[in-house]
Amino acid sequence: MTPNAATDECIYEADAVYVGILLFGSRICTQCDAELPRNTDYFKADATRAGGLRSDCRRCARSRAHDRYERDPQKKLAADRAYRTRLGHCPPRRKAAAR
Ligand SMILES: [Zn+2]
Numbered sequence: 001m002t003p004n005a006a007t008d009e010c011i012y013e014a015d016a017v018y019v020g021i022l023l024f025g026s027r028i029c030t031q032c033d034a035e036l037p038r039n040t041d042y043f044k045a046d047a048t049r050a051g052g053l054r055s056d057c058r059r060c061a062r063s064r065a066h067d068r069y070e071r072d073p074q075k076k077l078a079a080d081r082a083y084r085t086r087l088g089h090c091p092p093r094r095k096a097a098a099r
Contacts, residue, residue, distance in 0.1 A: 017035075017036060017037060017042075020036070020037025020039065020041070020042070021035065021036070021037050023037065024037045024038045024039045025037075025038045026038060027042075027043060027051075027053065029043075029055070029056055029057035029060055030055040030056055031056045031057070031060035031064075032057065032059070032060050034057060036057055038051070038053065039053075040053065041058075042057055042058055043055075043056075043057055043058060044058060044061055
């Protein structure tokens with residue numbers, strides 16, 4: 001990607017945020033203090049929260065999930081395996097004891 005293309009992308013992103021704020025109202029991320037449109041393109045849905053959205057933006061949520069994975073990958077993989085097992089998408093590993 002050329003530097004000019006990167007700049008165009010940033011301008012386009014800024015326009016999208018501005019139009020989104022006009023259309024949906026704004027919400028300020030509690031982690032990065034960015035003012036973003038109040039919709040699920042920018043905040044993950046969470047039915048337990050007032051307004052139905054999480055308080056941190058998708059970018060911050062993603063970066064924190066990445067940091068958690070970097071700190072302890074096995075914990076995340078075990079949680080994913082437990083989730084899939086609970087859904088019945090994969091049976092518990094039979095060979096686990098042999099390893
Ligand atoms: Zn944020």
